[in-house]
Amino acid sequence: MVEVNLWSGLRRFTDGELVVHVEADTVGKMLDALIAAHPDLAPVIEAGLSVAVDGEVITDAHHTPIRPDSEIFLLQQLKGG
Amino acid sequence: MALDEVKEIVESGENYDTDKEFKYVGTRPDRPDGLDKVTGRAKYGADHYVANMLHAAVLRAPHAHARIVSIDTSKAEAADGVKAVVIGTDLPEGLTGGDLHLQENTLARDKVYYDGHAVAAVAATSALAAKDAVKLIEVEYELLPHVIDVDAAMAEGAPVIREGEQGPTVPEGMHPNVVNYIEFGHGDLDAGFDAADLVMENTYKTEATHQGYIEPHACVGQLGDDGKGEMWVCTQGQWFIRKMCAAVLGLEASNLRVTPSEIGGGFGGKTTIFSEAISLALSRKAGGRPVKLVMTRSEVLRATGPTASTSMDVKIGMKNDGTMTAGKVVFRMQGGAWPDMAPTGMALNCAFASYDLPAVYHEGYDVLANRPKAAAYRAPGSPMAAFAVESLVDEMTRKLGLDPIEVRIKNGAKEGTKSSYGPTYKKIGLLECLEAAKAHPNLAEKLGPNQGRGVAAGFWFNHGGETSVSMSLGNDGTVTVSAGTPDIGGSRASVALMVAETLGIPYDHVRVNIVETGALGFNEPSHGSRATFATGKAAVEACNQAIGEMCRRAAKRWGIDEDAVEWKDGAVHPAGPNAGEFPPMTIKKIGQTMGRSGGPISGHHETTAGGVGESFGAHVVDVEVDPETGKTTILRYLVVQDAGRAIHPSYVEGQYQGGAAQGIGWALNEEYVYDDMGRLQNPIFLDYRVPVASDLPMIDTVIIEVPNPGHPYGVRGVGETGITPPLPAIANAIADATGRRLRHLPMTPAKVLKAIKNG
Numbered sequence: 001m002v003e004v005n006l007w008s009g010l011r012r013f014t015d016g017e018l019v020v021h022v023e024a025d026t027v028g029k030m031l032d033a034l035i036a037a038h039p040d041l042a043p044v045i046e047a048g049l050s051v052a053v054d055g056e057v058i059t060d061a062h063h064t065p066i067r068p069d070s071e072i073f074l075l076q077q078l079k080g081g
Numbered sequence: 082m083a084l085d086e087v088k089e090i091v092e093s094g095e096n097y098d099t100d101k102e103f104k105y106v107g108t109r110p111d112r113p114d115g116l117d118k119v120t121g122r123a124k125y126g127a128d129h130y131v132a133n134m135l136h137a138a139v140l141r142a143p144h145a146h147a148r149i150v151s152i153d154t155s156k157a158e159a160a161d162g163v164k165a166v167v168i169g170t171d172l173p174e175g176l177t178g179g180d181l182h183l184q185e186n187t188l189a190r191d192k193v194y195y196d197g198h199a200v201a202a203v204a205a206t207s208a209l210a211a212k213d214a215v216k217l218i219e220v221e222y223e224l225l226p227h228v229i230d231v232d233a234a235m236a237e238g239a240p241v242i243r244e245g246e247q248g249p250t251v252p253e254g255m256h257p258n259v260v261n262y263i264e265f266g267h268g269d270l271d272a273g274f275d276a277a278d279l280v281m282e283n284t285y286k287t288e289a290t291h292q293g294y295i296e297p298h299a300c301v302g303q304l305g306d307d308g309k310g311e312m313w314v315c316t317q318g319q320w321f322i323r324k325m326c327a328a329v330l331g332l333e334a335s336n337l338r339v340t341p342s343e344i345g346g347g348f349g350g351k352t353t354i355f356s357e358a359i360s361l362a363l364s365r366k367a368g369g370r371p372v373k374l375v376m377t378r379s380e381v382l383r384a385t386g387p388t389a390s391t392s393m394d395v396k397i398g399m400k401n402d403g404t405m406t407a408g409k410v411v412f413r414m415q416g417g418a419w420p421d422m423a424p425t426g427m428a429l430n431c432a433f434a435s436y437d438l439p440a441v442y443h444e445g446y447d448v449l450a451n452r453p454k455a456a457a458y459r460a461p462g463s464p465m466a467a468f469a470v471e472s473l474v475d476e477m478t479r480k481l482g483l484d485p486i487e488v489r490i491k492n493g494a495k496e497g498t499k500s501s502y503g504p505t506y507k508k509i510g511l512l513e514c515l516e517a518a519k520a521h522p523n524l525a526e527k528l529g530p531n532q533g534r535g536v537a538a539g540f541w542f543n544h545g546g547e548t549s550v551s552m553s554l555g556n557d558g559t560v561t562v563s564a565g566t567p568d569i570g571g572s573r574a575s576v577a578l579m580v581a582e583t584l585g586i587p588y589d590h591v592r593v594n595i596v597e598t599g600a601l602g603f604n605e606p607s608h609g610s611r612a613t614f615a616t617g618k619a620a621v622e623a624c625n626q627a628i629g630e631m632c633r634r635a636a637k638r639w640g641i642d643e644d645a646v647e648w649k650d651g652a653v654h655p656a657g658p659n660a661g662e663f664p665p666m667t668i669k670k671i672g673q674t675m676g677r678s679g680g681p682i683s684g685h686h687e688t689t690a691g692g693v694g695e696s697f698g699a700h701v702v703d704v705e706v707d708p709e710t711g712k713t714t715i716l717r718y719l720v721v722q723d724a725g726r727a728i729h730p731s732y733v734e735g736q737y738q739g740g741a742a743q744g745i746g747w748a749l750n751e752e753y754v755y756d757d758m759g760r761l762q763n764p765i766f767l768d769y770r771v772p773v774a775s776d777l778p779m780i781d782t783v784i785i786e787v788p789n790p791g792h793p794y795g796v797r798g799v800g801e802t803g804i805t806p807p808l809p810a811i812a813n814a815i816a817d818a819t820g821r822r823l824r825h826l827p828m829t830p831a832k833v834l835k836a837i838k839n840g
Contacts, residue, residue, distance in 0.1 A: 008266060044250065054504075054508060055507045059546070073652070077429075078427055079424075081348055081457040081459040
């Protein structure tokens with residue numbers, strides 16, 4: 001299981017949980033597992049967001065591997081100028 | 082290093098050995114585009130001419146918010162030289178989401194949402210004929226109530242700009258103009274404020290500013306009835322142009338070939354489309370004749386993306402010794418009349434990113450207003466956030482009689498800090514920047530009457546992104562690199578230096594070409610400070626692939642095992658005495674004989690680049706304020722920023738100086754000014770005042786190098802962080818000079834004078 005930290009505004013879609021545990025070994029599988037566990041998250045995840053894995057912010061690389069002890073945060077989608 | 086080890090590092094995105102000594106990386110050779118640019122040979126967007134070309138002109142709405150009752154184009158269609166007219170209903174229906182928003186902004190269909198919104202366009206045999214014909218188009222509007230200010234737009238009773246656009250996170254009961262709501266934080270906020278000796282809170286506002294690139298948007302589009310077309314365009318991202326134009330016009334992306342021109346600035350504003358699809362639509366209607374569309378400066382300011390205007394509340398707790406105990410921000414940002422354009426989330430993430438805080442809370446509202454569709458602008462959101470937070474930090478520091486740099490060092494984020502937006506920082510260089518700023522001779526300069534000094538820190542994430550690069554060996558041993566990221570800040574020189582270093586060949590034996598969409602796989606634009614980082618990283622790996630092939634061929638030629646050879650100094654060598662006695666096989670020799678050794682040699686690499694390293698900076702500015710006029714003069718300006726590794730230090734310094742110059746304009750002069758009818762009043766550079774050379778002193782720079790272990794040469798992006806600290810640094814300097822705190826940008830002479838006189 002990996003521990004996923006959500007931003008507070010998503011609590012309303014996860015029964016008040018700010019930290020969600022799912023089974024996944026890549027960012028893509030983690031996002032899929034989040035939707036499976038909490039379907040109300042689907043519109044937010046499908047609209048696009050960034051994920052920080054072990055301190056590095058990842059926007060699109062859903063193949064990025066994650067370990068059970070990885071530090072994972074969901075972030076609003078980042079774009080540069 | 083063995084190739085499988087390299088592959089593992091590339092995929093993991095970290096742990097390169099960045100402590101090596103380099104021969105080419107870190108030098109300052111001539112820029113490859115220098116001669117073309119100083120002789121006028123470089124071709125920009127408007128410099129492209131093709132046979133049989135038509136010229137376009139666009140009719141723009143003079144209203145902030147109105148329903149289109151009717152459009153009569155018959156007189157324009159009958160005018161001399163006119164070959165095509167298009168309106169919104171000529172574009173395909175059925176689009177949704179972001180594609181629909183792009184299409185709506187390209188040509189209004191039912192409603193116009195801002196002054197300058199395009200409603201029709203003409204293609205004619207000359208630019209003059211097109212402009213004249215546009216005047217013959219008759220549009221009947223039904224005026225609707227409008228709203229410009231972000232706070233007014235989310236207030237009860239504000240005109241509703243769009244229905245049904247609220248995102249799923251917006252709490253029930255909020256005004257329909259609030260389309261996104263963000264909330265996050267960590268720690269015990271109440272306990273943090275309770276532990277403070279001083280708690281202060283204030284509200285800050287910034288006005289919309291434009292990227293102010295010197296080159297207006299320009300393109301030539303050609304599209305036939307068969308749906309196949311071509312475009313030559315000034316852009317930060319040719320694949321984005323292709324993707325977006327294809328979506329707006331219902332084309333297959335691979336049928337559109339997009340070639341980028343040289344680019345005269347973009348700063349994020351050229352990562353999207355505004356009028357490009359119009360040229361293609363006109364071309365298709367004109368029987369496939371190419372159509373040139375060049376925006377005027379007024380069109381650029383009225384109808385292309387500025388950044389958001391903001392209204393921001395900040396609250397901070399601080400102990401008497403300067404220790405920060407808690408921080409809270411509530412940001413309201415408008416990004417025009419379409420959702421998801423204001424950089425609210427990024428602003429929130431950046432707000433306290435420079436600090437190690439036990440408790441933080443962020444709340445943000447993305448709001449619609451009757452303004453142009455905002456676009457990315459250099460570190461989107463971060464400059465405004467820094468203005469709010471760094472202004473209040475400075476105010477509290479002064480109140481407690483503390484040194485502003487020492488307070489930032491005391492609270493500064495470092496490796497292992499839990500960032501304000503959640504993740505734990507890896508190796509970062511904020512403290513190194515602050516220490517270097519403290520030691521700089523500018524801080525020893527004595528200040529005179531009406532003079533003041535301001536300090537601020539800044540941050541940007543940087544970005545990797547989708548990247549594809551090829552390199553090929555010439556038969557004389559020189560190398561051509563095909564890159565997909567337009568050279569907006571020196572990336573051709575930087576990539577050439579990294580390729581030269583990797584291959585061990587002279588810099589001037591490497592040519593980097595920015596290629597069209599058919600020549601490589603998808604590349605994201607030059608945005609997010611990624612071009613030197615990601616294209617450079619991919620180019621290095623493409624070179625490593627070619628080195629592997631050259632080593633294999635030499636080994637075969639010598640009849641020894643592949644593991645018994647190595648690449649160094651531009652040649653294949655036997656790896657040791659046991660490998661045998663062979664003279665080095667140089668890259669020139671390999672190039673001369675490659676046709677006989679197996680054919681052309683090239684390398685290729687594609688990736689969604691990982692290993693991104695954040696960049697922090699610290700700015701110190703000295704100003705003098707004229708107490709009679711309120712005019713602020715910049716006396717000295719210092720930029721200190723972590724580059725990771727400066728591949729070409731002159732370009733890095735140029736990025737630092739450019740960021741500071743833009744920030745100075747944002748702080749002191751630049752703003753969108755609207756009248757009561759919501760019409761933009763200053764859409765020319767005479768009235769929208771960007772800084773010119775005579776406004777600025779020489780901007781001093783210090784490059785800090787805390788190498789990023791996620792890049793083979795330690796690169797962090799440097800393009801964006803530099804615009805983040807100037808807004809608060811100048812506000813802090815004005816406060817030091819006058820004793821007056823200005824919390825609403827820009828700090829024009831009129832505002833400063835009013836503050837001085839009113840106290």
